[in-house]
Amino acid sequence: MADKVLVFSRFAKSMLARFAEKFELLETGGKPANEVFSAAELADVRALLTMGAQPLGRETLDALPSLGAIVCYGTGYDGVDLDAAAERKIAIGNSPAANASAVADLAMTLLLGLMRRLLPADAYLRGGGWSGARPSPLLRPPRGLTNARVGVYGMGEIGRKIAARVAAFETDVAYHSRSRHDVPYRYVGSLGELVEWCDVLLIAVRAGPDTERIIDAAMLKRLGADGVLVNISRGSVIDQPALIAALADKTIAGAGLDVFEREPYAPDALSEFPNVVLTPHIGGHTLEAHVAMQDCVIANLAAFFAGKPLPYLVKR
Amino acid sequence: MADKVLVFSRFAKSMLARFAEKFELLETGGKPANEVFSAAELADVRALLTMGAQPLGRETLDALPSLGAIVCYGTGYDGVDLDAAAERKIAIGNSPAANASAVADLAMTLLLGLMRRLLPADAYLRGGGWSGARPSPLLRPPRGLTNARVGVYGMGEIGRKIAARVAAFETDVAYHSRSRHDVPYRYVGSLGELVEWCDVLLIAVRAGPDTERIIDAAMLKRLGADGVLVNISRGSVIDQPALIAALADKTIAGAGLDVFEREPYAPDALSEFPNVVLTPHIGGHTLEAHVAMQDCVIANLAAFFAGKPLPYLVKR
Structure with missing residues (x-):
């Protein structure tokens, strides 16, 4: 069975295609996760994919007791509550320089x-x-x-x-x-x-x-x-x-x-x-940049599920 | 008395300001020179200022018997009939690389x-x-x-x-x-x-x-x-x-x-x-480029009226 990844932000289908080949994606469509999935479904989610700028705080983390990795699509991770993640020993990954x-x-x-x-x-x-x-x-x-x-x-x-x-x-x-x-x-x-x-x-x-x-x-x-x-x-x-x-x-x-x-x-x-x-936040929006960011996301998720450190780890 | 320059193309007033300080400008406003000026007025015109792309052929040159210099504002001189100018020993100047x-x-x-x-x-x-x-x-x-x-x-x-x-x-x-x-x-x-x-x-x-x-x-x-x-x-x-x-x-x-x-x-x-x-042919249309092109035009005209070779001479 494929490893589960909660897709926390709203992504275009085409951006998720490569991830869907490797992981089981729980898509929220950008809605609060607990509106889309039951507490039981969220209980064993170990990894989450997000856009770095989207607010992601304690409340969300509290609903995800097994969460071990927050993987940001892109360079930024400014929406993530770093303190809350650190307290829970959740690793944060990004796609540095990819875009x-x-x-x-x-x-x-x-x-x-x-x-x-x-x-x-x-x-x-x-x-x-x-x-x-x-x-x-x-x-x-x-x-x-x-x-x-x-x-x-x-x-x-x-x-x-x-x-x-x-x-x-x-x-x-x-x-x-x-x-x-x-x-x-x-x-x-x-x-x-x-x-x-x-x-x-x-x-x-x-x-x-x-x-x-x-x-x-x-x-x-x-x-x-x-x-x-x-x-x-x-x-x-x-x-x-x-x-x-x-x-x-x-x-x-x-x-x-x-x-x-x-x-x-x-x-x-x-x-x-x-x-x-x-322009509507399209800085990193080119084919090449998406492929490079997706490479980072996949490497981060694959490493995490294999019990290894994230190759693109956000260091505080 | 200032030396006379026939302004063959239509130029914005602001583009001519520096030339007007040094030369007497005969402006055609882009109309045929012989519609705007009498044959007598054109007879002693020795220098002409033009946009390089504008057609400038034998007929025009025939109406300007004293013409000795065609000075192009910009890099191009593709509108000028080079053979007709050469026959009449008219020097052609441009503003190479200025824009x-x-x-x-x-x-x-x-x-x-x-x-x-x-x-x-x-x-x-x-x-x-x-x-x-x-x-x-x-x-x-x-x-x-x-x-x-x-x-x-x-x-x-x-x-x-x-x-x-x-x-x-x-x-x-x-x-x-x-x-x-x-x-x-x-x-x-x-x-x-x-x-x-x-x-x-x-x-x-x-x-x-x-x-x-x-x-x-x-x-x-x-x-x-x-x-x-x-x-x-x-x-x-x-x-x-x-x-x-x-x-x-x-x-x-x-x-x-x-x-x-x-x-x-x-x-x-x-x-x-x-x-x-x-875009409407604005490649060379910046403040710096205009100043640089005007520098070339002024240098060409000043040299010509001083009986010297044009510093920015088009060589065939």
Whole structure:
């Protein structure tokens, strides 16, 4: 009999296909597990598959007395109550770096799309504005990337990959993170100093209590009227109402966002700005990234059921 | 008295501001010069400023008996009748490489926007599809750039800059051009072979009789059902009806286009495809690129009026 895995988040069927070949999946469809399965059914569940950002706290763990492993699909595990899991000696696995290239690519997609005004350009052309010689929203040339000062906040796998990509666009790249890394970019000791200096702020920091709403009204003011930011990390890193205010009163020039404070909700106020580019958390959503993340999930689950340590274990 | 320059193409006022400080500009607003100015006024015009793609033939040159220099704003000079100019000993200047970085950036913008489905993603979110959990056009993950085979056609300044950028995205880059260059990418001896091999075709070749409609139905078939192309060079390089047919019958997967066969017209058929990204020839349209192009134009005009050779002379 195949080992049972509780599928805690809502996943598309296609994302579960490879797991279903190897494990018996108990799918909640994103509903609370105890609404979908009986206490008896949950009693012997030893492993759980989740999206790292989805809240997973004591109450859920209490309903799963045999749980030994929480396996996150993706890099993040910020929704998991780490203390509660540690008390119960539950191992937490993730898919570190498996989607880093895809996420870094999306950061560049948002940045370039924003700076080169891809959305208004495409709409102007498709709407017949170009052929009809109608007043163009593109007339005034935008600032491009050449020689721009780019600040990367966070220098994990994703931050490194973003820095490597944006450096190829003839930019000046600096970064801030908790500690200095062995990378060919200038280290800036404080986030405020980095934000003050840069024209483009790329946010790739891990979400957590220490980074919550760290990009606040004061930081946005330091980014300045010609500054743009891109966030592919987590919505919690930005004070979203402050960002909306900063876009409204032109404290900053624009934003590219793949992540939001409360997903899947992106405030209507954001959707109304022409100088933003918005995507529904698709950073890691490419074929290659999914295969790589699935490889990590399968390796974690297989190791766990074989009584071995998780190969991609989240270390606290 | 300032030296006179006939402004042959239609330019935005802001683009002419720096020239107006140094020269007396005779603006045609894009109309035939002899409709706007008398034969007497045109008789002593010695220099002309044009967009390189705009047709400029014998008839125009015949109306300008004193013309000694044609200065192109931008890299291209494909609209200029080179034979007619040579017969009259008219020097042709351009702005080589001045906009290469901006154009290469736009090639990447189109490529990433296309591959990561930026337009449908932004529209899905803004339209409330994400928060309303409506069926997503993004459900099936797209092929990303990681490990993609990228073929760059043309290895001039722009081709090099495109190659340097796309190589930073963990891709496998090869190229074809008339001759092998000293670049760290694999040279492929024939265009057909390059197209057959690659997943992504980036067109950066100079327009001319030898490249006219070189990307035809047969080439598109070789690019294949998973293949995408991006063109930031000139519309004439692609057989546009064949491209439309290839997109309609899914012979290729998608296209990103900044240039078209007959500008400013992009066929309605193109505008209807969801798997294309279209921009109205804005490759070189950034602040930095305009300043760099203007620097070249001013240097060319100043040298000409001083009786010196053009510093940015088009050599045949």
